Amino acid sequence: MGENEYGRIIAYERKRTQLSAEKLCEGICSRVYLQRIEKGERFCEKILADVLLQRMGVASEKFSYVLNVQEQEKIKWKEKIVDLVNRNQKKEAMYEMEQYKKQTKKTILYLQFCMLAETVLGWKNGEDREKLLDNIQKAWNLTRKGKNILRLQGLCCSYFEFSLAMLYVRLLEGDRKEEEIIMYYQKLLLYLEKHVEESDRVKWYSQIAVRVVPLLKKNNNSKQAWKITVQAIQLLQRQACMFHLSELLRLYQEFLEEKYGKIRVSMPQKVQKELFDIDGICNSLEWCYQEYKEKQKEWIWDISFGVGELYLCQDIIRGRRNGMGMSQQELAEGICSPVTISNNS
Numbered sequence: 001m002g003e004n005e006y007g008r009i010i011a012y013e014r015k016r017t018q019l020s021a022e023k024l025c026e027g028i029c030s031r032v033y034l035q036r037i038e039k040g041e042r043f044c045e046k047i048l049a050d051v052l053l054q055r056m057g058v059a060s061e062k063f064s065y066v067l068n069v070q071e072q073e074k075i076k077w078k079e080k081i082v083d084l085v086n087r088n089q090k091k092e093a094m095y096e097m098e099q100y101k102k103q104t105k106k107t108i109l110y111l112q113f114c115m116l117a118e119t120v121l122g123w124k125n126g127e128d129r130e131k132l133l134d135n136i137q138k139a140w141n142l143t144r145k146g147k148n149i150l151r152l153q154g155l156c157c158s159y160f161e162f163s164l165a166m167l168y169v170r171l172l173e174g175d176r177k178e179e180e181i182i183m184y185y186q187k188l189l190l191y192l193e194k195h196v197e198e199s200d201r202v203k204w205y206s207q208i209a210v211r212v213v214p215l216l217k218k219n220n221n222s223k224q225a226w227k228i229t230v231q232a233i234q235l236l237q238r239q240a241c242m243f244h245l246s247e248l249l250r251l252y253q254e255f256l257e258e259k260y261g262k263i264r265v266s267m268p269q270k271v272q273k274e275l276f277d278i279d280g281i282c283n284s285l286e287w288c289y290q291e292y293k294e295k296q297k298e299w300i301w302d303i304s305f306g307v308g309e310l311y312l313c314q315d316i317i318r319g320r321r322n323g324m325g326m327s328q329q330e331l332a333e334g335i336c337s338p339v340t341i342s343n344n345s
Helices: 006-017 021-025 031-038 046-055 069-086 090-103 108-124 129-144 159-172 178-195 198-218 222-239 245-260 269-291 313-323 328-332 338-344
Strands: 064-067 309-312
Touching: 006 031, 006 046, 021 031, 021 046, 046 069, 046 108, 046 159, 064 069, 069 090, 069 108, 090 108, 108 129, 108 159, 129 159, 159 178, 159 198, 178 198, 198 222, 198 245, 222 245, 245 269, 328 338
Parallel strands: 064 309
Antiparallel strands: none
């Protein structure tokens, strides 16, 4: 989509979901601004378009984007910050975030991204939990002031906002009663089931499941724990994804062993085969992590950006020109100089 075509898609999706303009744009822009975007009268930055679509539960994989130069720079800069945070390069990450905030003039959505990244970085470095919770609350208030971060019912959340709520609950573990943590995690799962399309839901569901299932079992609610485990695995299967697959399969294996006993030769052959397959899959995954010196991420936070499929303008121009066997001079003939083509591709 071109930069001014976002509005047409947003208007269509809002009509389909029967969401009011006021509810969709709450905390991020005015209703008039949104309406002008939908009519194609105003340019809509990609970060804003993503948030609007996410609040309607629209999967990012539905769209491909053609970015202008300014948007390309911001996306690349964001990717650099994400990489530094994931590698726990604290000094470099903090510097890049400060520069990023200055460049984007601390606009709400860019600032919210940085505050989320800073909180994840602080979490990785063992900063005080109360301080981290306060940071999350401040980031949440940028777009959801007056709304309770632990009550998503009735809200339409962007992935930034959902990330903040999810991390908030994660940080509450050990500080609140387990029954309360279970309730919060189940609310997050319910929100995903009701408001997020499956292709995006799969990124979140499994990592919440691996947190809440052991808590449910510990609190003698094996029926609900089994249900969530099976739903998470089936979701991964349908979407051909592996988010926390080995952990979920091991949990599934525990359920089977509790039901049939740990002596496999006394189990039905179908169950024996299922357990054998699980061992093979998990051992292979564990070998891959060990062989490539990687660790399974404890909490995947960088799925919250809704980037989808990106096409950089210069890549499209260069790829199409090379595919057609055209020189820069041939392409530029009559419209611009070959130097202009070179500078933009």
